[in-house]
């Protein structure tokens with residue numbers, strides 16, 4: 001069978017499936033673009049529960065994907081974000097795929113509004129697959145040589161402050 | 165050494181998304197409507213395309229074949245006299261499990277976009293990665309065969325949620341498998357209440373006219389074989 005059992009349910013273990021490897025490659029590429037050539041120590045990732053990505057496997061494949069890049073040896077820290085929808089009709093908010101209390105319990109997946117049964121909704125949380133931030137090793141912060149020109153294009157760190 | 169935190173807040177798949185949007189702009193410029201056809205391996209993507217296209221006279225359809233088993237599927241489809249382009253997925257590093265926007269981009273120069281109105285992209289058989297990687301398609305459809313089990317929508321919610329049409333294929337096998345169409349549709353409805361469904365058997369032909377009509381429009385459906393209208 002194609003892929004692993006994911007997102008709404010547990011699955012067996014890293015096997016022939018390479019789904020998380022292709023995602024890990026994309027994560028390494030984002031970190032590389034941001035790092036401006038400096039070695040990366042930490043990559044922080046946010047994964048919503050509605051994604052078919054299992055963060056534990058992302059860990060496993062990240063190491064492989066990072067080999068030979070500035071991310072080699074970096075730690076990946078991931079945060080799982082809860083799934084939450086809001087009904088377009090009546091504004092009820094609900095979790096469409098709550099984690100079963102016990103592994104043997106049936107999955108209670110329901111994307112139809114529990115309030116009015118509408119099928120139209122917006123995702124409040126759970127669709128994320130984000131590289132949130134990275135830590136780079138800056139060899140000489142005193143000279144203000146922070147991350148490269150592309151780095152911090154969205155938010156600049158304050159290089160050199162705070163010691164380390 | 166000094167450690168500096170740099171905020172990124174980029175989607176991990178943003179780069180793919182940018183290329184997908186460029187592909188879509190190319191398709192729009194050429195007025196080509198693009199369907200991304202996805203399924204688990206062996207659900208019947210190629211067979212259903214053959215059944216639809218064997219009566220596609222007058223329809224300007226092309227196929228981009230991304231399935232990984234050599235060029236077998238492309239060879240089968242080219243017998244139907246539609247332009248077929250085989251995509252070469254990179255066999256190293258995870259390239260075999262899905263098409264990404266860049267692979268489709270590299271195939272665009274080989275596609276006769278001026279000669280077609282509809283492009284069907286047969287994605288690699290997999291229910292996981294194709295759910296994540298957009299390629300520039302207008303419509304996302306999937307095929308689920310009754311041999312796969314009725315709980316698939318609950319196990320691959322992202323995939324089933326991202327498709328507007330789910331074709332339930334191989335219904336000729338229903339007497340032989342433990343699959344309740346009713347329970348499958350109920351599971352699908354829990355994940356994607358808005359999904360449209362068509363039940364088909366590419367073997368017996370049941371539902372094939374509805375499938376062909378959905379793919380090619382009413383003019384192409386139900387036309388007797390060999391008729392020229």
Ligand SMILES: Nc1nc2c(ncn2[C@@H]2O[C@H](COP(=O)(O)OP(=O)(O)O)[C@@H](O)[C@H]2O)c(=O)[nH]1
Pocket residue numbers: 203204205206207208209210211212231237289333334335336337364365366367368
């Ligand atoms: N019994 C039955 N077999 C089918 C049906 N559709 C496809 N098949 C068979 O299933 C196998 C896989 O089909 P194919 O179209 O290659 O699947 P793909 O991998 O999704 O492209 C082939 O042997 C087909 O002949 C169907 O409706 N009923």
Ligand SMILES: [Mg+2]
Pocket residue numbers: 209210211231237286
């Ligand atoms: Mg095929």
Ligand SMILES: [Zn+2]
Pocket residue numbers: 087088089090091092113114115116117118
């Ligand atoms: Zn509601």
